[in-house]
Amino acid sequence: MQDNYILRIKDLSIDFQTTAGIVHAIRGVDIDLERGETMAIVGESGSGKSVTAKAIMGILSNNATVRSGVVEFHMDNETSETVVDLLKMDKKEIRQNINGKQIAMVFQDPMTSLNPLMTIGKQIMEGVLWHYDYTKEAAYNRALELLELVGITDAKKRMKSYPHQLSGGMRQRVVIAIALACNPNLLICDEPTTALDVTIQAKILELIKDIQEKTGISVIYITHDLGVVAKVADKVNVMYAGKIVEKGNIDEIFYEPKHPYTWALLSAMPDLNTNDERLYALPGTPPNLLQEIKGDAFAPRNEYALKIDKRLEPPMFKVSDTHFAATWLLHPKAPKIAMPEALQNKIQRMREGA
Amino acid sequence: MAQYITKRVVMAIVTIFIILLMLFIMLRFMPGSPFNDEKLNDTQIEQLNEKYGLNKPIQVQFFNYVINVMKGDFGVSYSISKDSDISVMLNTRVKVSFRIGGQAVLLGAIIGLLLGIAAALNHNTFADTLCTVISVLGVSLPSYVFGLALAYFVGFKAGWLPLLYDEKQTFLSSVMPTIALCMFTVATVARFTRSEMLEVLGSEYMLLAESKGIYGPKLIYRHALRNALIPILTVLAPLVVDLMIGSLVIEKIFAIPGIGSLMVTAIQSNDYNVTIAIAFIYSAMYIFLMLIVDILYGIIDPRIRLSNKE
Ligand SMILES: Nc1ncnc2c1ncn2[C@@H]1O[C@H](COP(=O)(O)OP(=O)(O)OP(=O)(O)O)[C@@H](O)[C@H]1O
Ligand SMILES: [Mg+2]
Numbered sequence: 001m002q003d004n005y006i007l008r009i010k011d012l013s014i015d016f017q018t019t020a021g022i023v024h025a026i027r028g029v030d031i032d033l034e035r036g037e038t039m040a041i042v043g044e045s046g047s048g049k050s051v052t053a054k055a056i057m058g059i060l061s062n063n064a065t066v067r068s069g070v071v072e073f074h075m076d077n078e079t080s081e082t083v084v085d086l087l088k089m090d091k092k093e094i095r096q097n098i099n100g101k102q103i104a105m106v107f108q109d110p111m112t113s114l115n116p117l118m119t120i121g122k123q124i125m126e127g128v129l130w131h132y133d134y135t136k137e138a139a140y141n142r143a144l145e146l147l148e149l150v151g152i153t154d155a156k157k158r159m160k161s162y163p164h165q166l167s168g169g170m171r172q173r174v175v176i177a178i179a180l181a182c183n184p185n186l187l188i189c190d191e192p193t194t195a196l197d198v199t200i201q202a203k204i205l206e207l208i209k210d211i212q213e214k215t216g217i218s219v220i221y222i223t224h225d226l227g228v229v230a231k232v233a234d235k236v237n238v239m240y241a242g243k244i245v246e247k248g249n250i251d252e253i254f255y256e257p258k259h260p261y262t263w264a265l266l267s268a269m270p271d272l273n274t275n276d277e278r279l280y281a282l283p284g285t286p287p288n289l290l291q292e293i294k295g296d297a298f299a300p301r302n303e304y305a306l307k308i309d310k311r312l313e314p315p316m317f318k319v320s321d322t323h324f325a326a327t328w329l330l331h332p333k334a335p336k337i338a339m340p341e342a343l344q345n346k347i348q349r350m351r352e353g354a
Numbered sequence: 355m356a357q358y359i360t361k362r363v364v365m366a367i368v369t370i371f372i373i374l375l376m377l378f379i380m381l382r383f384m385p386g387s388p389f390n391d392e393k394l395n396d397t398q399i400e401q402l403n404e405k406y407g408l409n410k411p412i413q414v415q416f417f418n419y420v421i422n423v424m425k426g427d428f429g430v431s432y433s434i435s436k437d438s439d440i441s442v443m444l445n446t447r448v449k450v451s452f453r454i455g456g457q458a459v460l461l462g463a464i465i466g467l468l469l470g471i472a473a474a475l476n477h478n479t480f481a482d483t484l485c486t487v488i489s490v491l492g493v494s495l496p497s498y499v500f501g502l503a504l505a506y507f508v509g510f511k512a513g514w515l516p517l518l519y520d521e522k523q524t525f526l527s528s529v530m531p532t533i534a535l536c537m538f539t540v541a542t543v544a545r546f547t548r549s550e551m552l553e554v555l556g557s558e559y560m561l562l563a564e565s566k567g568i569y570g571p572k573l574i575y576r577h578a579l580r581n582a583l584i585p586i587l588t589v590l591a592p593l594v595v596d597l598m599i600g601s602l603v604i605e606k607i608f609a610i611p612g613i614g615s616l617m618v619t620a621i622q623s624n625d626y627n628v629t630i631a632i633a634f635i636y637s638a639m640y641i642f643l644m645l646i647v648d649i650l651y652g653i654i655d656p657r658i659r660l661s662n663k664e
Contacts, residue, residue: 059564061556062477092569099567113558116657117580127566162656178566 012069043239121159451612462539470547492541
């Protein structure tokens with residue numbers, strides 16, 4: 001079988017040097033992404049989603065050290081495919097060959113991710129002028145085309161606008177246009193709608209889906225909101241304390257979740273189909289990543305934790321060919337514990353609603 | 355933009371008038387008179403007041419003064435160099451002082467910027483530490499310490515540069531005072547540039563620029579420096595004030611025939627007209643600089659340039 005991967009992250013570990021000590025932000029992450037797929041990474045704040053994305057883009061801050069791992073990227077040059085390890089490339093190499101051209105990124109806050117001193121037009125044109133020998137005119141036309149693609153009307157006039165003259169939703173469209181400028185094969189969206197209000201969120205989500213369908217681009221979609229995941233993703237990686245704890249197809253994660261952390265996330269998801277439920281809130285806080293974690297990182301907050309969770313970190317157990325979860329509950333000798341009943345009912349309602 | 359500039363220019367002119375008025379009033383109510391001389395009797399003083407128009411109502415005196423200043427005429431000196439025209443007295447002195455001051459501002463700003471940028475780009479390395487040390491030294495040591503040290507080691511011991519100001523070697527004579535004067539500017543600009551650059555380098559739009567694939571000098575200049583420059587400009591004008599104050603002493607140390615040393619003499623001898631004239635030149639220059647800074651803001655920052663449209 002010809003493999004169709006575009007990105008394979010294996011055993012990625014990243015530390016940060018801080019004045020308080022070493023933060024073990026990423027602790028052995030494995031992620032596989034196939035061409036044309038939309039994959040979500042979900043997790044609470046601080047779980048390491050952005051750090052993972054930055055590692056792929058080669059834009060980690062200076063105090064970061066990659067302790068282990070490879071980030072294999074399958075470069076597609078029309079005739080042949082070469083596999084490179086992004087972690088082995090130096091900054092200049094990655095800027096010249098990868099950033100913008102192969103992988104592009106959309107950031108969380110459109111209010112701060114555009115240069116306030118440059119016109120929208122210049123910022124969109126910058127990429128193609130930098131990477132390719134486009135004439136000014138060709139770059140201008142490309143930028144107009146992109147603005148139309150991301151649904152900005154009045155594109156000619158907008159080219160001359162500065163970021164402060166645009167609304168948040170418009171700015172995020174511009175950021176998406178910038179990301180798409182050089183026809184990348186992979187688009188990383190790091191919480192692209194978190195800073196926007198709900199109606200605009202839906203529109204931006206639709207736009208990303210639309211672009212994905214039109215261009216066949218692969219997308220990594222980072223969010224802490226499972227509701228958003230349901231709308232965009234084919235596959236889901238659930239991240240907790242610098243590790244992927246469960247991964248699977250969207251149906252597997254939503255309808256047959258195995259990890260108690262995924263249960264908790266699903267339970268905490270607002271449910272529009274019912275009004276008799278109070279919103280579940282996940283107790284406790286994520287572990288302190290300054291300390292070495294013993295056993296399962298989620299154990300202290302997990303009401304279903306087993307004794308072994310305190311001692312030994314669970315490996316990934318296979319549920320199906322596409323579905324994996326790192327919890328001792330899946331061990332053949334583990335007691336049979338089912339997900340909470342309220343969640344079962346919720347899933348039942350979701351299935352019926354879908 | 356035109357509207358923005360017009361507004362700034364009008365504000366600058368108004369400020370200059372207010373300053374002129376304040377200087378005038380302050381000096382009129384200061385104790386002492388240029389004719390505080392026991393050898394003069396009352397009628398003689400009366401005559402002198404008459405001659406210089408000092409017995410007219412105060413508003414008339416001010417009005418005449420403003421008219422004259424606009425003509426470039428600051429009146430005559432009362433006591434330092436009796437009856438000689440102040441504009442003539444100041445002419446060469448202003449050039450000498452402005453040259454040294456201008457050199458110091460330029461040199462200080464350029465070195466400070468480069469130092470600050472180098473420190474920020476090499477955050478937490480030797481270059482960064484060096485920048486911090488220079489900043490602390492430059493800010494905490496007054497400029498005359500540098501002046502005296504230079505005068506002693508470079509001027510006196512080594513004899514490389516003229517120890518005292520020499521009319522025949524104006525450039526060489528200006529080197530040591532310029533260096534002594536610019537240290538504070540270097541230090542302050544470096545410190546500011548460093549922190550502003552660090553902040554900008556950590557911003558999301560820098561990450562976006564990098565994720566487009568931009569790197570090297572273009573990344574630094576186009577995306578980082580221009581953004582960092584806006585707050586840096588803000589410190590430049592107040593720095594010039596420190597520089598002017600520094601020049602009062604530095605001009606004395608190197609015997610520079612500038613307006614700083616003249617100002618000290620004028621204050622000591624109650625020579626109103628000279629004091630007002632020099633204070634006015636200082637203020638006018640400061641206001642002019644603020645105006646330039648404001649206009650630069652407008653040029654760099656579209657948020658300011660476009661703020662009174664739409
Ligand atoms: N530059 C840095 N220096 C030190 N620690 C860092 C740095 N960047 C990230 N971290 C730490 O790494 C961990 C993961 O951060 P990350 O930004 O990836 O979280 P996240 O999952 O994206 O959360 P959010 O939803 O809030 O964006 C956090 O504990 C954070 O404190
Ligand atoms: Mg994040």
